[in-house]
Amino acid sequence: MIGLGWASPPAHRLGTAALAAVPLAALVLFFLYPVGGMLARGFWPEGSFAPGEVLEVLGRPRVHRVLWFTLWSAVSATFVAVLVGLPVAFALHRLLFPGRDLVRALVVVPFVLPTVVVGVAFRQLIAPSGPLGSLGLDGTAIAIVAALVFFNISVVVRTVGAFWETIDPRREEAAAALGASPWQVLRTVTLPALLPGIVSAASVVFLFCATSFGVVLTMGGLRYANVETEIYLLTTQELDLSGAAALSVLQVLVIVALLALSARVRRSTAPVDRSTRRVPRPRRAHLPVLLWTATVVVFLMAPLASLVIASLRRGERWGLQNYRALGTTGERNALLVPATDGLLNSLGIALVASLLSLTLGSIVAFLVSRPAGGRTTGLLDGLFMLPLGVSAVTVGFGFLITLDRPPLDLRSSALLIPIAQAMVALPLVVRTVGPVLRSIDDRQRQAASSLGAGPMRVLLTVDLPVAWRALLAALGFAFAVSLGEFGATSFLARDDNPTLPVVIYRLIGQPGAENFGMAMAASVVLATTTAAVMFAVQRLRVGSMGAF
Amino acid sequence: MTGLGVSDLTVRFGSTVAVDHVDLDVPAGSVVAVLGPSGCGKSTLLRAVAGLEVPASGSIRYDGRDLAGTPTHKRGFALMFQDGQLFEHLDVAANVGYPLRLRHQSKAVRHRRVEGLLALVGLEGYADRSPGTLSGGERQRVALARALAVDPRLLLLDEPLSALDRGLRERLAGDLHDILRAAGATAMLVTHDQEEAFAVADRMAVMREGRIVQGGTLDEVWRGPADGWTAQFLGYATVLGGAAARRLRELAAPTETWEAVALRRSALRVDPAGLLTARVEEARVTPDQIRVQLDVDGAGSLPGVADPGTDVRVGAHVRVSIDTSRIAPVPDDG
Numbered sequence: 094m095i096g097l098g099w100a101s102p103p104a105h106r107l108g109t110a111a112l113a114a115v116p117l118a119a120l121v122l123f124f125l126y127p128v129g130g131m132l133a134r135g136f137w138p139e140g141s142f143a144p145g146e147v148l149e150v151l152g153r154p155r156v157h158r159v160l161w162f163t164l165w166s167a168v169s170a171t172f173v174a175v176l177v178g179l180p181v182a183f184a185l186h187r188l189l190f191p192g193r194d195l196v197r198a199l200v201v202v203p204f205v206l207p208t209v210v211v212g213v214a215f216r217q218l219i220a221p222s223g224p225l226g227s228l229g230l231d232g233t234a235i236a237i238v239a240a241l242v243f244f245n246i247s248v249v250v251r252t253v254g255a256f257w258e259t260i261d262p263r264r265e266e267a268a269a270a271l272g273a274s275p276w277q278v279l280r281t282v283t284l285p286a287l288l289p290g291i292v293s294a295a296s297v298v299f300l301f302c303a304t305s306f307g308v309v310l311t312m313g314g315l316r317y318a319n320v321e322t323e324i325y326l327l328t329t330q331e332l333d334l335s336g337a338a339a340l341s342v343l344q345v346l347v348i349v350a351l352l353a354l355s356a357r358v359r360r361s362t363a364p365v366d367r368s369t370r371r372v373p374r375p376r377r378a379h380l381p382v383l384l385w386t387a388t389v390v391v392f393l394m395a396p397l398a399s400l401v402i403a404s405l406r407r408g409e410r411w412g413l414q415n416y417r418a419l420g421t422t423g424e425r426n427a428l429l430v431p432a433t434d435g436l437l438n439s440l441g442i443a444l445v446a447s448l449l450s451l452t453l454g455s456i457v458a459f460l461v462s463r464p465a466g467g468r469t470t471g472l473l474d475g476l477f478m479l480p481l482g483v484s485a486v487t488v489g490f491g492f493l494i495t496l497d498r499p500p501l502d503l504r505s506s507a508l509l510i511p512i513a514q515a516m517v518a519l520p521l522v523v524r525t526v527g528p529v530l531r532s533i534d535d536r537q538r539q540a541a542s543s544l545g546a547g548p549m550r551v552l553l554t555v556d557l558p559v560a561w562r563a564l565l566a567a568l569g570f571a572f573a574v575s576l577g578e579f580g581a582t583s584f585l586a587r588d589d590n591p592t593l594p595v596v597i598y599r600l601i602g603q604p605g606a607e608n609f610g611m612a613m614a615a616s617v618v619l620a621t622t623t624a625a626v627m628f629a630v631q632r633l634r635v636g637s638m639g640a641f
Numbered sequence: 642m643t644g645l646g647v648s649d650l651t652v653r654f655g656s657t658v659a660v661d662h663v664d665l666d667v668p669a670g671s672v673v674a675v676l677g678p679s680g681c682g683k684s685t686l687l688r689a690v691a692g693l694e695v696p697a698s699g700s701i702r703y704d705g706r707d708l709a710g711t712p713t714h715k716r717g718f719a720l721m722f723q724d725g726q727l728f729e730h731l732d733v734a735a736n737v738g739y740p741l742r743l744r745h746q747s748k749a750v751r752h753r754r755v756e757g758l759l760a761l762v763g764l765e766g767y768a769d770r771s772p773g774t775l776s777g778g779e780r781q782r783v784a785l786a787r788a789l790a791v792d793p794r795l796l797l798l799d800e801p802l803s804a805l806d807r808g809l810r811e812r813l814a815g816d817l818h819d820i821l822r823a824a825g826a827t828a829m830l831v832t833h834d835q836e837e838a839f840a841v842a843d844r845m846a847v848m849r850e851g852r853i854v855q856g857g858t859l860d861e862v863w864r865g866p867a868d869g870w871t872a873q874f875l876g877y878a879t880v881l882g883g884a885a886a887r888r889l890r891e892l893a894a895p896t897e898t899w900e901a902v903a904l905r906r907s908a909l910r911v912d913p914a915g916l917l918t919a920r921v922e923e924a925r926v927t928p929d930q931i932r933v934q935l936d937v938d939g940a941g942s943l944p945g946v947a948d949p950g951t952d953v954r955v956g957a958h959v960r961v962s963i964d965t966s967r968i969a970p971v972p973d974d975g
Binding site: 270286 | 688691692693695712713714715716717718719720721722726728729730739740743744784787788790791797
């Protein structure tokens with residue numbers, strides 16, 4: 094074995110295994126174990142194995158309606174988001190115009206907005222009393238699909254846009270010179286080359302839509318439920334754990350299949366080559382695309398604008414009274430603690446959660462970015478993508494029923510919520526940092542190590558200088574996601590110690606103009622905080638962030 | 642005039658002028674090389690001709706018709722890039738047949754034409770291969786076949802051989818020359834490699850900092866470089882001026898009047914019958930000859946060659962002859 098010795102000496106392999114053990118242990122303890130525990134409750138309802146009850150659940154007419162609505166809303170939202178997002182991806186990643194970076198940042202904001210805020214903002218916009226009330230969309234399925242599209246356009250723009258940047262424009266120019274009209278170039282060259290990116294984006298968007306919780310919960314009312322809100326309803330209202338478990342299992346199966354498919358498509362694509370090609374300024378022919386982009390930005394900003402307006406008024410009176418009320422517990426003590434406590438709580442939890450997920454996620458990203466890892470790294474990568482698709486509700490409820498007794502009694506631990514949120518943010522960290530580490534030519538590491546650098550030294554001198562921006566961006570991204578996390582947190586947060594999204598959900602569930610005004614003000618504060626974090630992160634210019 | 646006519650063309654990127662008042666003709670049936678170092682604006686010139694850059698001023702005409710309002714895909718040209726830019730999702734035959742399909746040619750016609758083109762570029766039997774499985778040279782051949790598929794009025798070649806290694810480049814340059822003549826193509830080639838230009842083209846224009854500094858047939862350019870910089874860029878080893886040039890002129894070409902001269906390495910040869918005397922400063926053996934550095938009396942340190950087996954130890958005094966076909970007078974620019 095002369096000459097190959099350096100690649101994986103036994104000590105090196107042992108070190109890798111030890112390193113992998115940390116995030117793996119976390120994943121097993123804080124994800125697989127709670128989710129497994131939740132599923133076990135369903136399959137062993139009285140302590141004995143009874144899969145029949147689970148199968149029976151799938152035969153219920155109501156469950157059929159829920160499944161159909163989940164599928165229909167996710168498919169239509171995915172379709173629309175891709176269609177709407179493609180021209181925007183082109184404008185923001187293949188053209189250079191003043192204000193482009195600002196628009197890029199604006200487009201990302203909805204994705205990290207707390208789902209509860211989006212639900213509230215949309216309802217504010219289309220409620221009979223709202224600016225678009227005359228359209229009669231309030232409480233309709235179309236409104237839900239619009240909100241899902243609102244959320245996921247940024248995923249399409251970022252994912253397809255990042256892909257678009259790697260396609261050499263000269264290939265399209267060659268086609269044009271051979272006589273292809275712009276439309277023919279798009280159809281015969283650009284779209285086939287973009288296909289992996291589109292499939293990848295579409296599968297992730299489908300995933301998010303099919304498992305969306307906050308939006309459907311706040312907008313669907315009693316009429317519309319998807320699998321996720323149904324699981325919530327079955328566990329919290331009807332205490333029907335078999336039913337919840339059945340739906341969870343179904344969800345996990347579909348999601349694993351989807352993740353496998355998207356991983357397959359991703360594998361077939363070439364590694365990202367950072368082209369430094371000059372991006373052209375728009376010409377007159379690009380006017381429709383730019384107009385389209387402007388329209389989309391308006392669509393993305395409108396719910397937020399109506400939210401801000403609503404937060405500044407109570408009844409007929411305009412002013413900051415809603416913001417001042419955030420220091421109180423609301424009308425008729427709707428809350429146990431002032432809303433500002435919720436904000437402080439959220440910030441503290443988000444800080445811990447983002448540091449946790451950055452630590453675990455960068456280890457995973459480091460491991461999966463090693464070349465020649467083959468099947469093992471592929472498996473590792475897929476394993477850590479699971480939290481992306483498994484119902485956050487299942488995770489939250491699983492935490493509640495499995496981490497409540499020795500050896501792991503975390504019920505009263507301050508770390509319970511940060512850990513749950515860290516698991517939710519983990520895939521996003523891996524997806525942000527991984528591609529950047531992968532883009533480093535391994536021969537640079539080999540060169541460094543042949544010059545006498547040990548593994549740690551290589552990491553510090555080769556990987557870190559390239560990856561620090563991505564690490565920082567991932568930290569901010571995880572922070573923003575954790576700030577808005579609602580699905581798992583809604584189970585775990587206690588009323589005397591809530592996070593801001595929980596506060597908002599509680600406030601809109603209570604009667605009273607003051608409570609409603611406070612919910613609006615709290616939503617604006619939460620949205621502004623997340624947006625500020627995202628703007629800061631955007632300045633780091635990490636292409637892989639928010640792309641899948 | 643038939644063929645391409647570029648006159649007074651200027652292309653700007655913001656405040657930088659990439660192409661600066663360029664005039665260039667590519668007569669129908671000829672192959673013109675635009676030769677220049679990287680960053681001189683030659684690729685921008687090519688892209689402007691293709692319609693991929695918008696000129697700030699000047700005109701581009703083909704057969705006398707102004708192309709200003711004609712988009713790239715309606716110019717009837719074809720463009721071939723340094724790295725081929727094959728469509729990875731199509732096989733070789735579909736790549737070559739791509740422009741034919743755009744023109745709605747029948748399948749049978751397409752098939753026949755693709756066969757013929759693949760034979761022309763020496764790739765018979767490659768029709769079903771995927772671009773990913775081809776070597777660099779094969780990819781360039783496929784790109785060339787694709788560009789030739791619809792008999793373009795003008796073939797635009799952007800450093801077509803530069804990405805290939807040396808041996809392959811030389812062989813393919815010869816093939817490219819023959820294929821272009823066999824196809825009767827009109828072509829404009831941009832390159833930084835003078836050997837590529839000489840091997841493929843029959844006319845050439847030398848470009849520097851956005852301007853064409855010299856144009857003409859290969860022979861004209863080669864025999865009379867516009868200035869010292871051009872001479873060195875064309876591959877002349879040294880440019881001499883002043884007293885040293887005069888001394889050489891008196892000895893080698895007393896009837897001429899030039900004040901400065903460019904010399905190829907092989908212009909000076911160690912030769913017992915030579916007119917000059919020199920001292921050997923350095924000698925290095927190569928497979929074909931011995932490369933020497935000579936301190937020529939009255940002209941200073943100059944490169945030269947010696948036949949294998951000649952006694953050229955460092956410090957030896959030798960006689961040196963001048964081959965006047967390997968020197969070129971240049972205007973004395975001080």
